[in-house]
Amino acid sequence: MTLIAYSIAHFLTDAVCAGLIFSNPDMIPYILMYDLLAFSTQPITGIIADTLSRYRLFAIAGGILTSFGALFSLPIPIKICMIGIGNSLFHVGGGAAILKGSSSKASPLGIFVAPGSMGLLLGTLFPSITIYAAIALTVVSIILIWLKDYKSKKISEDMPIFKCDKKTVSFLVIAVILISISVRSIASYSVSFSWKDTIVLSLIAGFMVMTGKVAGGFVLDKFKAIPVVIASLLLPGPIIAFLSSYAVPSLLGQFLINISMPLTLYMLYRMIPDYPGFAFGLAASFLFPGMIIGLSINLNGLLILLIFVLNAILMYIAIKVMKKGNITI
Structure with a gap:
C-alpha cells in the first residue's frame, strides 16, 4: 500500500509541476529556474534527508509544498x-524511502520512478x-502521514558493501554511473521523433517510457545487470540511431532505453548504501545537464550509435x- 501511495504521489507531483508551468504563458520563462530548483538541489536535499533520516x-x-504552490494565488516566482x-x-524523500525498504530489490524502485514520466506528460x-x-496530491500526502514506512515483504540479509583499498576506484565507478545517466539523457533529448505529432502518439510514447522503467526493475532482479545493459543500450542503439523517423521501432526503442533507469539508480545506491537520499538526488541532478545538452544539439545516426555503444562499455566495466569489490548486481 505504501509503495502504491508513493508511486501515485510521484505521478501527481510531476503532473502538478508540468501543468502549472504550461497552464500560464507567463511562467514559461521560469522553466530554467524551476529545473535548477527541482533537479540541481536534489543532492543537497538528499544529504539533509540522510542526516535527519x-x-x-x-x-x-514535498508533496504538500508542491500542491500548495499550485492551489494558492501567489506571485509567479514564489x-x-x-x-x-x-x-x-518529494523525489529525494520518496526515492530514498523506497531504496531503504526494498530489501536489495530493484523492482520497487522501478514501480516508484515510472509514473513520474506519465505525470509529466499529462501535465x-x-x-x-x-x-x-494538486488536490489529489494533498490528499495522498496526508494519507502518507498515517501509512507505515515502506518495507518489502521479503527480508534479506544486510547488503554487502563495496570493498577496495583505493578510494579512487569507488569514485571512478560512481563517476561512470553518473556519466552514463547524463549520456542517456543526451541521447534521449537530442533525437527528434517526427512521427510524434498527435496527442495519441505522444501518450503511447509516454506509456512505453513508463512501462520500460517498471520493467527495468523486474528484469534487473530476474536476470541481473549485464542483460539489462544489453537490452537497454546495445539493442535500442541502432533503433534510435537509424529508425527514429518510424513510430513502431521508435516506441520499442523508448521502452528499451528506459529499462536502464532502475539499474543506474540501484547501482549508485549500492555504492553508497548509507546515503540513499544523496544517491537518488545525485542521479537526478545528472539528468539535468544531459537534458540541456541534448536539447541544444542534433546528433546524427552514427554518433548516436557510438554513444550507446560507449555507454554500454562503461556500464559493463562498472x-x-x-x-570484484564484493557487490554482485
Missing part, C-alpha cells in the same frame, strides 16, 4: 520556488488538470569492478 516526512513535505523545492523534497499536454492533481 526522515525520508517519509521529506516526501510528505510559485516556481514552491513547486521546484517541493519536487526536490504538459493537459494543463487544465493541475488543480485536480558492473565488473563492483563485482
Whole structure:
C-alpha cells in the first residue's frame, strides 16, 4: 500500500509541476529556474534527508509544498520556488524511502520512478488538470502521514558493501554511473521523433517510457545487470540511431532505453548504501545537464550509435569492478 501511495504521489507531483508551468504563458520563462530548483538541489536535499533520516516526512513535505504552490494565488516566482523545492523534497524523500525498504530489490524502485514520466506528460499536454492533481496530491500526502514506512515483504540479509583499498576506484565507478545517466539523457533529448505529432502518439510514447522503467526493475532482479545493459543500450542503439523517423521501432526503442533507469539508480545506491537520499538526488541532478545538452544539439545516426555503444562499455566495466569489490548486481 505504501509503495502504491508513493508511486501515485510521484505521478501527481510531476503532473502538478508540468501543468502549472504550461497552464500560464507567463511562467514559461521560469522553466530554467524551476529545473535548477527541482533537479540541481536534489543532492543537497538528499544529504539533509540522510542526516535527519526522515525520508517519509521529506516526501510528505514535498508533496504538500508542491500542491500548495499550485492551489494558492501567489506571485509567479514564489510559485516556481514552491513547486521546484517541493519536487526536490518529494523525489529525494520518496526515492530514498523506497531504496531503504526494498530489501536489495530493484523492482520497487522501478514501480516508484515510472509514473513520474506519465505525470509529466499529462501535465504538459493537459494543463487544465493541475488543480485536480494538486488536490489529489494533498490528499495522498496526508494519507502518507498515517501509512507505515515502506518495507518489502521479503527480508534479506544486510547488503554487502563495496570493498577496495583505493578510494579512487569507488569514485571512478560512481563517476561512470553518473556519466552514463547524463549520456542517456543526451541521447534521449537530442533525437527528434517526427512521427510524434498527435496527442495519441505522444501518450503511447509516454506509456512505453513508463512501462520500460517498471520493467527495468523486474528484469534487473530476474536476470541481473549485464542483460539489462544489453537490452537497454546495445539493442535500442541502432533503433534510435537509424529508425527514429518510424513510430513502431521508435516506441520499442523508448521502452528499451528506459529499462536502464532502475539499474543506474540501484547501482549508485549500492555504492553508497548509507546515503540513499544523496544517491537518488545525485542521479537526478545528472539528468539535468544531459537534458540541456541534448536539447541544444542534433546528433546524427552514427554518433548516436557510438554513444550507446560507449555507454554500454562503461556500464559493463562498472558492473565488473563492483563485482570484484564484493557487490554482485
